[in-house]
Amino acid sequence: MENRDRIAQAFVAARRDARGLAQYPGDRPTTLGEAYGVQDRAIALDGRTVVGWKVGKINAPLDTQLGANRLAGPIFADQLFLDATPVLPVIADGFAAAEAEYCIRIARSPAPGACRLSHDAVLELIDAVHVGIEIASSPYPGINADGPLVTISDYGNNHGLLVGAEIPGWRDGDFIDWPVVSRIDGAVIGKASARTMLDGPIGAVSFLIDCLASRGLTLAAGQWVSSxxxxxxxxxxxxxxxxxxxxSLRVSCAIDAAMPAQGMQGELRHASGAE
Known part of the structure; x- marks a missing residue:
């Protein structure tokens, strides 16, 4: 079995079983192409519908070394939450984190092969911006510590997206200066604004368009981008x-342990060609 397939199968199975992986399940990818190759294979094995994409930052000096300052991963239909106060699951014996994020809804797909679109051209593809929370969780506890290539290989460390209220008048761009405050059990654990996020949430969409195009993929109308x-x-x-x-907008969730999915292992075996 190829290293790519071994890693992808291990992550898909562990996520469906909601169980941790003590070790990374193969040889770690050494290039962006290898990392996204694992991710693409896992998406194919997984079989769930992709309804959006998360975007994350690649810190210096790896951004220069890899030639990218962001990374991407899929958001699946059963992990998109629109409830006001849901309970969001994490893999309890893996990695688990929560992040305050802006959620951008796509109105229409970019032209086939479109890359390096202008800010205004990207804005024309968007029909709403909401506040939200991304749940970052993986079976592998070292997913972030091991660097962005490992993070990419397991869905970019995404495990769910909670979409909160829509931002009124978002096209004027003022929201990027809004103060954002994150709390765990009432205690403040982070403060910032989107002004500090590279070229901002719209820039995250621009990056994603290029990232997906390089993989033969594209954003689709109705999909979400977690910025x-x-x-x-x-x-x-x-x-x-x-x-x-x-x-003045707020979004909240409780955190709970994920439970194993039911009736999925046969699908994984069929997709992988195993007997």
Missing amino acids: GAVTGVHPVAPGQRFDAEFG
Whole structure:
């Protein structure tokens, strides 16, 4: 079995079983192409519908070494939450964190092969911006510590997106200066604004268009883009509560342990060609 397939199968199975992986399940990718190759294979094995993409930051000096300052991962239909106060699951014996994020809804797909679009051209593809929370969780506890290539290989460390209230008048761009405050169980654990996020949430969409095009993929109408952590990546555990304030808007969730999916292992074996 190829290293790519071994890694992808291990992560898909562990996520469906909601169990941790003590070790990275193969040889770690050494290039962006290898890392996204694992991710693409895992998406194919997984079989769930992709309804959006998370975007995260690649810190210096790796951004220069890799030639990218952001990374991406899929958001699946069963992990998109629109409830006001949901309970969001994490893999309890893996990695788990919550992040205050802006959620951008796509109105229409970019032209086939479109890359390096202008800010205004990207804005024309968007029909709403909301506040939200990304749940970052992986079976592998070392996913972030091992660097962005490992993070990319397991869905960019995404495990769910909570979409909160829509931002009124978002096209004027004022929201990027809103104060954002994150709390765990009422205690402040992060403060920032989207002004500090590279070229901002719209820039995250621009990056994603190029990233997907390089993989033969594209954004689709109705999909969501989670634009990156505003106040940081904040470790959480089952039983805790995470709150994020964006100016006067607020979004909250409780954290619980994920449960194994039912009736999925046969699908994985069929997709992988195993007997």
